[in-house]
Amino acid sequence: MIKGLLLDFYGTVVEDDDATMLAIAERVAAGSPARPAATDVLADWEREYAAVAAGTPFRNLRDCAVRSLATVMAAHGCPGDPAEYGAGQFSGQVLPLRPGTRDFLSRVTVPICVVSDADHAVLSAAIAHHGLRFDAVVCSERVGAYKPHAAMFGHGLAALGLDAADVMHVGDSLRADVAGANAAGIRSVWVNRHGRPAADGAAATHVVADLSELAAHL
Known part of the structure; x- marks a missing residue:
């Protein structure tokens, strides 16, 4: 679970x-x-x-x-x-939410930790702009490493107080998110934004087009 x-x-x-x-x-x-x-x-x-x-x-x-x-x-x-x-x-531009994001976040009942390579100020501004709330936020600028480095995933687990077997990591990069999570012993979900061949995401536990498809796997 x-x-x-x-x-x-x-x-x-x-x-x-x-x-x-x-x-x-x-x-x-x-x-x-x-x-x-x-x-x-x-x-x-x-x-x-x-x-x-x-x-x-x-x-x-x-x-x-x-x-x-x-x-x-x-x-x-x-x-x-x-x-x-x-x-x-x-430049300070705030990018729009991806399809299904707000609906998905409203339905999730487990704690969420954002694990992002973005700089702290940029990430914080984007989260605030969209009025989003997360249980924890881990960014590379504070950790001193970028995904797929194990430290990023370790900080995320520590922030939630959970073990690798208890969580899934969700991201759109096969190298940074899927490979990084897999190496840390964490189940991975690949957000396949561009409709790439299914074989590309073979290493991921699940493949979805956007967050709205993820609820079925929780």
Whole structure:
């Protein structure tokens, strides 16, 4: 029986900033002499972003974004200030709730701990904007690590006072959420936002399109 939930936030509770990141990549592509495809720039940025986040010392998400974007802009010969190019990602915009989120949260009877890579101030502002209430919130900036690091899941379990066998972790990233939870001995739910092939989520305990489908598994 499930006694608690660990819940990713961006891409799971609210929409992710995919459109904002693509717009930044399009601007970099337009400023590059080689005129690469924006999707290629975005893929380069995502890889570099992950590399910076996995490195030492720990850096908050904003710093990771700017440092990784600087590397990608240089690689593509795009001049300009990476902090200015990437400002839209941290402009204070509050992303909308994903389909089914509010109904799902109103029906859940077990305690929920948000486990998010987002910076503390950004995450707190988004939760407050939507009037959401959770039993606990764990963010990377406070832990000093990003998912799939075991420390993130360990802090979530400690916040709820539960063991790994008692909870499920719900998130949209196969690498950060599903693989991270599985490695911590926690059942995982993959929120398959983009309708990817079912085989992609084979490692997850359950696969859902959004939170409204999760109630059947609790």
